[in-house]
Amino acid sequence: EVQLLESGGGLVQPGESLRLSCAASGFTFSRAVMGWVRQAPGKGLEWVSDISGTGDASFYVDSVRGRFTVSTDSSKNTVNLQMTNLRAEDTALYYCAKRMRSNGGSYDSWGQGTLVTVSS
Amino acid sequence: EIVMTQSPATLSVSPGERATVSCRASQSVSTNLAWYQQKPGQPPRVLIYDVSTRATGFPARFSGSGSGTEFTLTISSVQSEDSAVYYCQQYTAWPLTFGGGTKVEIK
Numbered sequence: 247e248v249q250l251l252e253s254g255g256g257l258v259q260p261g262e263s264l265r266l267s268c269a270a271s272g273f274t275f276s277r278a279v280m281g282w283v284r285q286a287p288g289k290g291l292e293w294v295s296d297i298s299g300t301g302d303a304s305f306y307v308d309s310v311r312g313r314f315t316v317s318t319d320s321s322k323n324t325v326n327l328q329m330t331n332l333r334a335e336d337t338a339l340y341y342c343a344k345r346m347r348s349n350g351g352s353y354d355s356w357g358q359g360t361l362v363t364v365s366s
Numbered sequence: 367e368i369v370m371t372q373s374p375a376t377l378s379v380s381p382g383e384r385a386t387v388s389c390r391a392s393q394s395v396s397t398n399l400a401w402y403q404q405k406p407g408q409p410p411r412v413l414i415y416d417v418s419t420r421a422t423g424f425p426a427r428f429s430g431s432g433s434g435t436e437f438t439l440t441i442s443s444v445q446s447e448d449s450a451v452y453y454c455q456q457y458t459a460w461p462l463t464f465g466g467g468t469k470v471e472i473k
Contacts, residue, residue, distance in 0.1 A: 281462075283410075291402070291410060291453055293462040305460040308367075341409055350457055352400035354421070356409035 248272040248355040250342045255360030258332055266327040266360055268342030275299045275323040279345040281353060282316065282327050284338035284362075292338070296345070297325060310336075332364045368392050368456050372465035380473040385441040387468045389454035394434045398458035401430055401439045404467075405450045413452070414439065446472050 254266040270280070282294040294314065297304040301318040315328040325342060339361050343353035369392040379385045389399070397417045402410035403424075412421045414430035417437065427442040441448055449472045454465040 290451075290467045291404075291455075291464040293455075293464065296460065296462070307461045345457075346412075346415060350398075352412050352415040352455065352457055353402075353410075354412050354415075356411070358409060 248344060250344065250355055250357035252340065252342045252357045252360035255340065255362045257363045257365065259366050260333060260364055262332055262364075263328070263330045264332060264362060266329065266340055266342075266362070268325040268327075268357060270323045270325065270342075270344070273344065275318075276320055277348045279348065279350060280318070280325045281343050281345060282325075283341045283343055283353070283356075284336075285341070285359075286335075286338045289338075294340070295327065299348075329362070332362075334364050336362060337364050338362060367461055368395060368459060368463050370454055370456055370463050370465040372452075372454055372468050374468060375466065376469045376471065378471045378473055379441075379444045381446060382443050385444050385448075385470055387439040387452055387454075387470070389432075389437040389439070389465050391435045391437075391456055395456040395458040397433065398456055399430075399432070399437050400455045400457065402453045402455065402464075403450045404453065410453065441470070444470070444472065448472070 251269045276299045278299040281296040295316040297316045339359040342357040344355040346354040401414040403413045404410040418430045
C-alpha cells in the first residue's frame with residue numbers, strides 16, 4: 247500500500263524559510279515521479295513542483311521558481327521541499343503526491359497534507 | 367502554460383439525475399487528462415485518468431470523455447455520496463495545471 251506522510255508545516259513570517267518533507271513507502275521510490283500540490287484555504291488545487299525519484303530532474307511553477315527547491319533522499323525514500331523567502335500567498339495546505347507512471351501520468355496517491363501559514 | 371477552464375463552478379443536482387462537468391484546455395493535451403474528486407477535509411483522489419479510465423474504487427456511474435481540448439466528466443445517476451468538488455488536470459506538459467473546480471451539490 248502506498249503511503250505518503252508530509253511533515254514540516256507551520257507558521258512563519260514573510261521572508262522566512264521552511265522545509266517540508268514527505269516520507270514515502272509502498273512503491274519503488276527511484277522509479278517514481280513525485281510532486282507537491284498546494285491548496286490555499288478555500289481555494290482550488292495548484293501544482294507546485296515535480297521531481298524524479300532519482301532526483302535528476304525537477305520542475306517548478308513560475309511563482310515559486312528561485313525560492314523553492316525540491317529534492318529527494320533515496321536512502322530514506324523522502325521528498326523535500328525547501329521554501330525560502332516565503333510570502334503570504336504561499337499560505338496553503340501542501341500535499342505530497344505520486345505520479346502514476348515513471349514517465350508521468352496523473353497523481354494516483356496523495357498524502358494528507360501539511361499546512362504552511364505565512365503571516366506577520 | 368496550458369490553462370484549464372471548468373464549467374460550471376457549481377452544479378446542483380437531485381439524486382438520480384445526470385451531472386455533466388466540462389473542462390476546456392487552452393491547447394491540446396492529447397489524452398493526458400485526469401479528473402479528481404475532493405471531499406471536505408480530504409486530499410483529492412484520482413477519479414478518471416487518461417481521459418476515460420476509471421480509477422480503482424469508483425463505480426461505473428462515473429465516466430470521462432473527450433479529446434484534444436474538450437473534456438467531460440459525467441455522473442450518470444448522482445448519489446448523495448458524490449457531493450464533492452471535482453477538478454480536471456492536464457499532465458501533458460509542465461507546468462501541470464488544474465481547472466478551477468466544480469462543486470457538485472446534491473439537492
